[in-house]
Amino acid sequence: MLSFAIAAATVMFGIAIALNLYRLARGPSRADRILALDTLAINSIALVMLRGIATESAVYFDAALVIAMMGFVGTAALCKFILSGDVIE
């Protein structure tokens, strides 16, 4: 039962990531693309954690934490670049 739920959830996250990639390619403004990248990072965290539940291994949660930190730093740096034209002033 849990394996069926995990398979269904993997398909749903795959569709979600495809929708994010659509917004990333299409997005009219730069802020749309940043938002799509941020959501893509969060969805990939969820996908990695799903893998961690399926294999009962603790390694995947460290990877998820690293993706979370990198995603936040990337979003903050891109927004800072749009706001002030410079990442490190």
Add this chain to the structure above:
Amino acid sequence: MVEFGISLLVLLGAAFALLGSVGLARLPDIFTRLHGPTKATTLGVGALVTASMLHSLSSGGGLSLRELGITLFLFITAPVSAHMIAKAAAKSDK
């Protein structure tokens, strides 16, 4: 019984994340698009983290604190990054 609850939480989290991404793809402008993923995906990850903690508790692995760390980090940084994206969108609008 516990397995049923874990499966329900996993499916709930995946449904929330899918709804947030549908909102990101379908809503008309950037400020409404910001609304979908920043709320729905953090709730989706929250449900998935709860499922994962329940699973590691029920399979005898004990309570692991990494999941709580991920949740705490995401719940702190999601409003901050949403605020910064909104500021960037407001600036590039005019």
